Amino acid sequence: MSLLAVHDLAVARGGLRAVEGVSFSLAPGQALILRGPNGIGKTTLLRTVAGLQPPVAGRIELAEDAVAYAAHADGLKGALSVTENLRFWAAVFGGGDIGPALAAMDLTHLADRPAAALSAGQKRRLGLARLLVTRRPLWVLDEPTVSLDAESVARFGTAIRAHLGQGGAALMATHIDLGLAEARVLDLAGYRAKAGQQVRPAGFNEAFA
């Protein structure tokens, strides 16, 4: 039984097809890394899998409430402390202790600091710690290592491996080696949408899509 199965998926950004004909599946314990040149549609594909936008064509098979999504913005409130930020997300996603997540991303000593006073890398670590408190099986990660130093990248790689070990899965777009030798790589360059294709089905109305 796979956590995520994508069949012949096409996604569009700003009304233009980005990639099409993409199929893959992820079983528990597997990780898939999306590669491809800038603008190929990695972010759009990840947002589609996360349910933030509908696919143009194809199917996504996914259990309900399975996705934890992390993108360029970390969703942090500068006026709240590290603990308050994380506790909020833990409560939204159904409770749970935030201590292990703080420890895993090396944030314990920063717990009482307002998020506004964190450095870019520390903010990113807090954003990634949020993944740990969601307790969701499928992590959808868009460039998770931006502004992380080498040590933090390794730390995050360890966190992903632990997540995979607990039966989770990860789908990510990244250009950095996370030290996940077991991860499969999908290069989207071969799926670039052909020009002149019908982007939208007949009778499409943007206002009611």
Add this chain to the structure above:
Amino acid sequence: MLALLKRDLALATRAGGGFGLGVAFFLILCALVPFGVGPETSALRPIASGILWVGALLACLLSLDRIFALDHEDGSLDLLATAPLPLEGTVAIKALAHWITTGLPLIAAAPVFGLLLHLPAGAMPWLLASLLIGTPALSMLGAFGAAITVGLRRGGLLLSLLVLPLYIPTLIFGAEIVRRGAEGGSTATPMLFLAGITAGVLALVPFAAAAALRVNLR
């Protein structure tokens, strides 16, 4: 859901949250009117109910664009959309938080501002009652406007243009309650209409606002 409400209330009351801004604006407005039309009771009394309601409405408008814009900027809105909360619930909670931080202080301050405008003492309970029933609709309609304009640069002005016409029914019946209360007439009819408008808005608008958010998040 409770966590979201708590977070929004905490954010509103901390530095830069804008708590109290609406009441301060309300105060300035009510203090300016006597300068404009003259301080005589005969001039102020007939317009007091209308001024108080228009002031409450404009004060409410001030903080509307914060409902979703800040969460959109820092990515929280994307994350909330993928969270187990239904988006309709998120909208309702954020409107509730807006009402608690803007509507409730306005209601508490309104009797004092009524004195500035020579509102008869007999009308005070009606002013409080009409604001209590009417302002939740203002926050909820405002959340709808904020959901439509989220992600737009300088969306605040567009938001005002979209939302103010929607406030007209609430304004008409709210001010009518206070006017009738001041004259000692029966307030039952406008009260029922105002309550009906608020109930309808609270029931239907979260769905419209959530649909608007979904379109804007793509």
